[in-house]
Amino acid sequence: MMLLRRQPTGRAACAAGLLALGVLPPGATAGAQTIPAHPADLAYELLDFTPPAASDHRHELSNGIVVFAVEDHELPLVTVAVTVRTGAHLDPPDKIGLAGLTGSQMRAGGTATMSAAEFDEEAAFLAAQIGSSIGATSGGASMNCLTRDLDACLDLFFDMLRNPGFDEERLALAKRQAIQQMERRNDATGSIERREWQRLMRGDAHFSTLPRTRSSVESITRDDLVAFHREYYHPGNFIFAVSGDVDTAGILAELERRFDGWAAGTGPVPPVPAPDFTPSPGLYLVDKPDVNQGRVAIGHLGTTRDNPDRYKLLVMNDILGGGGFSARLLTRVRSDEGLAYSASSNFGLGVHYDGVFQAGFQSRSETVARAAAIVLEEIERIRREPVTEEELRNSIAYFVETFSRNFSSAASTAGLFAGDEHTGRDPSYLATYRDNIAAVTAEDVLDAARRYLDPEALAILVVGNLDAILAGDPERPEFSLETLRPGGAVRIPLPDPFTMEYPAP
Amino acid sequence: MRTLVGALALAAACAGGTAAAQQVPVEEVVLDNGMTLLLLPRPGDPNVAAGWVAKVGSVYERPGITGVAHLFEHMMFKGTAAIGTRNIEQDLQIIAQLDEVKAALRVEEAALLEAERLGRIEDAGDPAHRTERHQALMDRFEALLAQQGDLLIKEDFSRIYSGQGASGMNAGTSYDFTLYFVNVPANKLELWFWMESDRLLNPVFREFYAERDVVHEERRLRIDSTPIGRFQEQFEALFWQSSPYGWPVVGWPSDLEGITRGEALAFFDLYYAPNNLAAALVGDFDPAEAKALAERYFGRLPRGDRLPPQPRTREMPQVSEKRMLAYAETNPQVVVRYHSVPDGHVDEPALVVLGQLLNDRTGRLYRALVEEEGVATRASGGQSGFKFEGMFELRGTAAEGHAPEEVEQALYAEMERLKTEPVDPRELQKVKNQNAASTFRQLQGNFFLMYSLLMRDAYRGWETINSDPPLYEAVTADDIMRVANTYFEPENRAVAVYYRKASDEAPDPRLAGLDPEEQEQIRQMQAMIGQLNAEQIGQFIERFEQMSSQAPPENQDMVAVVLELLRERRAAAEGDGR
Incomplete structure (x- = not known):
């Protein structure tokens, strides 16, 4: 084309x-x-470049499992990955962390017939890479091995998927490690910023911000893991992606054989719940006196992936702050003023609910307010005047010309198809993606910026040495956080890292 | 394209044994000016991973200009005579004027720095201390910058690339090399040659002083504002006594402030001559076309008139153990580092395999320290061979209720085992199987392959991608025991012990009832207790039991906590059977 x-x-x-x-x-x-x-x-x-079509690679086993197979015989390696309909959103409220532990302990805890140490040794001796995890809205497991070891590796992989042993000692160790990890929650300004930003955008009642605590993790037992696995890990919830040095017919027959006698479970997995929360605009401050650089996040809610305006939004954000060195935010904050090493923005197009628009940077304490002023100014500007023809042309060319990178390996192609199958996205968008991007005009970008960026709704989160940040730059006294957001700031204290209880302000 | 597929098919057919000798069929071309070109066409998506390496990094610097290699890397994105400006003549005039004003400013700054050094003023950067002349020069400097600002096309270099679908454009500086890379669509290969040869041939180091501020921010981001960045920097300086590996790649702040544009230019002339560069292309391209483009574009660069000097200063042999005790916002942990050998030394394969035996879920350290003894939650180790020196590092994070010194002792115990017991053949085979598989895995991504070829070329030549694996395959249990007995002596190591910095609430519940001073004393005792042997622990317990009956009431709590720690340590020491 x-x-x-x-x-x-x-x-x-x-x-x-x-x-x-x-x-x-x-x-x-x-x-x-x-x-x-x-x-x-x-x-x-x-x-x-014509992208491969998902339909050419999509197969169904007799039990209904969808398998995407993408052959590539250049190297004697095979990857088998499975996406599982489950997620941390299914954590019971008093056992936050259960899904995550179930995912990791499937890999760490041996199987019904192999001890944890035996399983690990066998996988290591075969030089097989086998993993398992459960994230916020899906679970996943994968294996990569030499073609000649495929059979032995599939034995291990299916044993792990079907009969995980959930070894008690390994679980106890993982719980200790998780609790010890909690102690680091207030150490790095980056983790504080991510946590508090999530809370500002999603509130405290949504699954995405419910924290693991010492007591929630301690309460999790082996029986809980067994039950969680039994509930969600069955063929009805699996989507497979196979890639590499395999023959499609052969691997389909092989999978068919290995699923023999494993019944699909009953009942659909509950949908991912959307947050019932409206973020409050304002200035939020977290004090971390020991650092000389402040971290700043500025933003509000975005929209969903299925929004027809998504292509306009992609281009708009790319020009504002998504497009690396040549985007406006980095050019202004870094190249013009030398105020930050990085500055960027992301307009979140959520899969299950509205994503988040977030612009951010890190700057030395004295210049935080000045850099924040530039970011706010750029958000205003992209709503006020159309982007230049050159910016538009470059941004469109970037999206169009990098599109083929989505298919840079058989594993990424198969993974892309499996991901779309999991989230119910019509894969035909791949065929029209470049045309849709190329059709975006400067008026579209202006329109998208006006409708989806709202300066009045912005929350600003600042983490760092507040005394120095609020004092500002003696050389540029005209910039201060107070003038940027008059009306006072909300100070967020650091929580107890184990209970996640916040002291009263 | 055909060459690679053929070679791989052959290798796969022969892969029945344990070690598949994977060969990466790179075509090497050396241009007349000495620049090396590495070509590796691969089938697949229509993109090319493209990069080049300058065989220079921070160890080629000297005190006074530390950080120049990295600062220079930043400058390489500032454009050329054709890129980044609307009027190159005016631009160059302003740059020359800026240099003049800067030289005059240095005289003013030197006076203030002296006053700061002598304690007469607190901060040489405080505007209140500036003379009128100083302020006038600064104003003049700002005015020139504003004038130049009207001529500049900001981030033009990046914009031209991204507007043609190039992605991931960036660069990195390390101790030993500086690498510039980008992914270009297959039909934009000539653009890459144009852009990269232009910035080597006609660079204009504009925005030099603003970029220095960006580098300062990078330093704050990576070192100053991370929980242990400043401690790691100190540990590097402690570990290396005379070697240039002791200063940070990003440079010391005072050097960053002082480096002049002239110094950066001199650095460029020496180390960015084509005979000190290698370029690599991996992906969807025609090698004949690439060679023609290379000759046309890179062939323009004049060969350097002298060979770039190599670092002269070698590390002094260490004569006694060094220790650093740090109180940081991090979990208690220990880092143990030994001087070992540089990249490519005859002992390196055995040291690398030794490191692999220690690592990962089935490695010795995780097994022993994390799973069996429970003193640590993480433990790892391994050999790092740089170009001119090398080190072997062990690390462990203490489990709750254990002191980092216990982790340290457990690490030593594992190293002792390697000195005295031959490695089990199956354990060694496991590591070799993983190495054999990784010779294929390293080919999975074009970008990493390009990066790896260039990095290897900066060390000992790209061919090591093919010649090193057989060396690892040949390592025997005897080799491992021999190197274990060569490099891991106490006087050859430096140890960093990290304790969690006391915060408002005591993280250790046992210390909750104590006042801060007592807590601090206990933490220091914890450190000491970790190093005691079983016999000494017994003696201490006896003494503290006596003390507890005699101690004044206000000290009873503290004595009880110490006793508890000692008893725990005794239980742990008995439990581990060593």
């Missing part, structure tokens, strides 16, 4: 056109031997 690109000009274009048509013999490209004065004068051949 034809891709959008900077149109070749002049003599070089002519040469490139002839080359593309195969008119010029090799060595006859004398015109192209000169080096153009500017890269804008370079001409490029057309890049013909």
Whole structure:
């Protein structure tokens, strides 16, 4: 297909056109031997890339399990991955952390017939990489091994999926480690910022912010893990992605055989709950006196992935702060002013509920307010005036031309298809993605910025040495957090890292 | 393309044994100016991972200009005569004027720095101390910057790349090398040659002083504002006595402040000559076309007129153990480091395999320290061979109720075992099987392969990707015992012990009833207790039991806590059977 690109000009274009048509013999490209004065004068051949279609790789086993298979025989390696319909949103309220522990202990705790140490030794001796985990809205397990060891590795992998042993000692160790990890919750400003930002956006009642505590983890027993696994790990909840050095028919027959006699469970998995919470705009401060750099997050709620405006939003955010070095935020905060090493924004397109728009940076305490002022100014500006034609063209070209990177390996292709199957996304978007991006106009970007960015709704979170941050920069006294957000700030204290109880302010 | 598929198919067919000798069929081209080009076409998506390495890093610096290699890396993104400016003549004029003003400013700053050094003023940066002339120069400097600002096209270099679908453009500086990389769509290969050769041929180091502020922010981000960054920096300086590996890649702040544009330019002329560079392409491209482009574009660079100097100062042999005790916002942990050998030393394969025996879920350290003894929640170790020196590091995080010194002793016990007991053949085979599989896994991503080829080329040559695996495969149990007995002596090590910095609430519930001073004393005792042997522990317990009956009431609590710690330690020492 034809891709959008900077149109070749002049003599070089002519040469490139002839080359593309195969008119010029090799060595006859004398015109192209000169080096153009500017890269804008370079001409490029057309890049013909058609993404693979999910339907060409989608198979169903007799028990209904969907398997995506993408062959690649370059290396003697096979990857088998499974996505599981489960997640931490299914944690019982008094046992927060159960899903996560179930996922990791499936791998760590041996199986019904192999001790934990035997399982580990066997996997290590085969040089197989086997993993299991449960995240917020899905579970997953995967294995990667040499082709010649495929059978032995599948034995281990299916034993882990079907009959995890949940060794008591390993569980006790994992619980101790989890509790010890809690102690570090208030150490790094980065972890404090992530935690408090989540709370500001999602409130304290949503599963995504319910913290593991010493007592919640201590209360989790082996029986809890067994029950959680039994509830969700059955063929009805699995989506497989197989890739690498396999023959599709062969691996399908192999999976078919290994599922024999394993009944699909009953009942659908409860949906991922959306937060019932409206963030409050304002200035929020967390004091961390020992550091000389403040971390800042600025934002509000975003929207969902299925929103028809998503392409406009992708381009809008790319120009504002998503597009790396050439995005406006980094150019202004870093290149113009030298106020930060990194500054960026992300417009969250949530899969299950609204994502979060978040801009942020880290700057030395004295210049936090000045850098924050620039970020606010840029948010205002992209709502006020259309982006330039050059910004728009570059941003669109970036999305269009990097699209093929989604398929850079058989494993990533199969994983992309499995992910869409899991979240119920119609894979046809892949075929139209580049056209949809290319159709975005400067007016669209302005419209998206006006409708989806709301300066009045912004929350600003600052973590760092508050005395120094509030004092500001003696050379630039016109900047202060108070002037940015008049009306007072909310101070958030540090919680007890084990109980996650916050002291009264 | 065909070459690689053929070679891999062959290797796969022969992979019935334990070690598949995977060969990576790189084509090496050396241009007339001495620049090396490594070509590895691969089938797959229409992209090329492209990069080049300058064989220079922070160990090529000297005191006074530490950080220049990294600062320089930042400057390489500031554009050229054609990129980043609307008017190169005016731009160069302003840059020259800026340098002049800066030189005059240095004289003013030197006076203030002296006053600060002598304690007459607190902060040389405080505007209140500036003379009128000083302030005038600063104003002039700002005015010139503003004038230049009208000419600049900010982040033009990056914008040109991303506007053509190039992604992941960045660079990294290490002790030994500086690597620049980007992924380009397959049809944009010429753009890469244009951009990279242009910034080597016609660089303009504009925005030099603003970029220094960015680097300061990077330093704050990575070192100053992380829980243990400052301690790690101190430990590096402690471990290396004379070697340039002792200063941070990002540089000392005073050097960052002082480095001039002239010094950075001199550094560039020496170390960025084409005969000190290697480039690599991995992905979807035609090698014949790449070679022609390389000659046309990189062939323009003039060969350096002298060979870049190599670091001269070697590390002094260490004569006694060094220790650092740190109170930080982190879980109690220990780092033990030994001087070992540089990359490619004949003993390195055995040291690397020894490290692999220690690591991972089935490794000796996790088994012993975490699972069996329960003194640690994490433990790991391994050899790091840099270009000119090397080290072997062991690390462990103490489990709740255990002191980092207990972890330290347990680490030593594992190293003692390696000195006296031959490694079990199956255990050794396990590590070799993993190495064999990783010769394939390292080929899975074009970007990492490109990075790895360039990094290897900066060390001993890219061919080590093919010639090193057989060396690891050949390591025997005897080799491991021999190196274990060569490098792990106490006088050859430095130890960093981290305690959690006392906070408002005592994290250890046993200390909750004590006042801060007592808590501090207990923490120090904990450190000491961790190093006692079973016999000494017995004696201490006896003494403290006597004390507890005689101690004044206000000290009873503290004595009880110490006794509890001692008894725990005794139980642990008896439990581990060593």
